[in-house]
Amino acid sequence: MAENSFDLIVIGTGPGGYVAAIRAAQLGMKAAVVERENLGGICLNWGCIPTKALLRTSELYGHMNHAADFGLSADKVGFDISKIVKRSRDVSKQLNSGVGHLLKKNKVTVINGEGHLEGGGKISVSKDGKKVGDYQAKHIILATGARPRVLPGIEPDKKLIWTYFEAMVPETMPKSLLVIGSGAIGIEFASFYRSMGAEVTVVEILPQILPVEDQEIAAFARKQFEQQGIKIMTDAKVSEVKKGKNDVTCSVEDSNGKTQQIKVERVISAAGVQGNIENLGLDKTKVKTDRGLIQADAYGATGEPGVYAIGDVAGPPMLAHKASHEGVVCVERLAGHDPHPIDKNLIPGCTYCQPQIASVGLTEAQAKEAGHEVQVGHFPFIGNGKAIAMGETEGMVKTVFDAKTGQLLGAHMVGAEVTELIQGYVVAMNLETTEQELMHSIFPHPTLSEMMHESVLDAYGRVIHF
Known part of the structure; x- marks a missing residue:
C-alpha cells in the first residue's frame, strides 16, 4: 500500500475519532487521523475533562467553606482563579499527550491539518491555507464534532459574552453572570460559578431546566440550585443584550411577554451546539445533512459509499461516550464483524453540577x-x-x-x-x-x-x- 494510502482515515480526533482509529489499528487496518487543532478534540481540550477539573475545585471549595460541619476548621478560605484555570489546562494537556501516545503506540498516522473530501475515497489536507498533501482511503470516517450555537443578536465577543471556551479560562472571577440555556453545559457552568461566589441567573426557554431529564428529578435539582442562590427563569428568553464597558444588560422576556432588565458582568451562551460540517467537501459526495448535522445509520454509514459519520456531527445525544462507542461499532462493521447497532435508549447521560x-x-x-x-x-x-x-x-x-x-x-x-x-x-x-x-x-x-x-x-x- 502506498505511503499516502490507508484502509481508514478519520477526520477529527475527539473521543469518537481517535477511538475509531485505534480500534481499526487493533483489527489490522492501516489507519490515519486528520486533526486541525488539538488531539482529543473539544471533549478533552475544552469540554468534558477541563470542566470536570474546574468543578472538582468548586466542590472542594464548597467543602472547605463548610469545614465546621465535619468538626474541622479552615480559616480565611480563598482561591486564585489563575491557578484554578492553570490546573484545568494542565489536566487537559496531560490527557492530550496521552492520546498522542496511544495513537503512536497503535501505529496510527497523525496528519496535521484540515481534511476535505474530494470524492472517490480521496482526501486533501490543508493547513493555514496551504496544501499539506493528498491521501486515499478505502473508508473515511467524519468525526468533526460540534461547536457552540450562536444566537442572533447575542454573538459571543470573548470579553462580555462567552461560550464555554471563554467560560473555562476567565482572567478574573466575575461577580455576576447570566447563563443562557439549562442543559448540561449551562448548568455545569452555573454550578461552578455559583460555588465560587458569583451571583448567577439561568434563563431557559422551555418550562423545565435540564429538559432531557425526568421531570421529577429536574424539579428536585432546581430546588437545590435555588437554595444555593442560583436564580432560575424558565419559559423565558433573552430578547436583547446591551453591552457596557464591563457589563451586559440583558432583556429577559417571559412567556407572557413581560420583560425585565438584568445587569451582569458576563453572559455565558450555552444554548446548544451545531455540527462542524463546513469545508468538509460534502458537496462532492452524496452525504446528506439535516439541520446542520450529518445523517448516518446505526453503523455510521452515510449516503456516500465508503464515508461514515460518528459523534456530535452525526447527531444527538451529543456525548463523548456515545461517540467512542459509535466509532468502535462503525470500525468493527467495516472489519467484517457483526457488532450490535447502538441503542440510544441505553446511553447514560451525566451532568456534573452540585x-x-x-x-x-x-x-x-x-x-x-x-x-x-x-x-x-x-x-x-x-x-x-x-x-x-x-x-x-x-x-x-x-x-x-x-x-x-x-x-x-x-x-x-x-x-x-x-x-x-x-x-x-x-x-x-x-x-x-x-x-x-x-x-x-x-x-x-x-x-x-x-x-x-x-x-x-x-x-x-x-x-x-x-
Missing part, C-alpha cells in the same frame, strides 16, 4: 407515552447511611419498570456521586435484567449504591429503610 444528575433509559413520562403501564420506585439520600456519613443527604434515586414484564425501562438520579452509580443500571438494562434479578442482587454496605437496590424494592412495595 448535586450531580445521571440517567439512562425512559423517563416516567416517556414510558407512559410509549404505552407502558409503569411501576415507579424512589429512594431518598436521607435514608442512606453512607450519604448521611458523607454529609450528602440531598438526593434521590428513581427507577421506572414495566408493570407487566418487570423490565427496567429507565433510572434517574440526583445527588452526590450519581454519575458513578448510573453504570450499574446501564449494565442491568443491557443484560435485560428484570426487577427480580435486581432485588436478589446483594449490594455492599455501607455504600451509596444501596439506594439503587432500595429504589427497586420501593417500586414493588418492598422498600426496607424508608
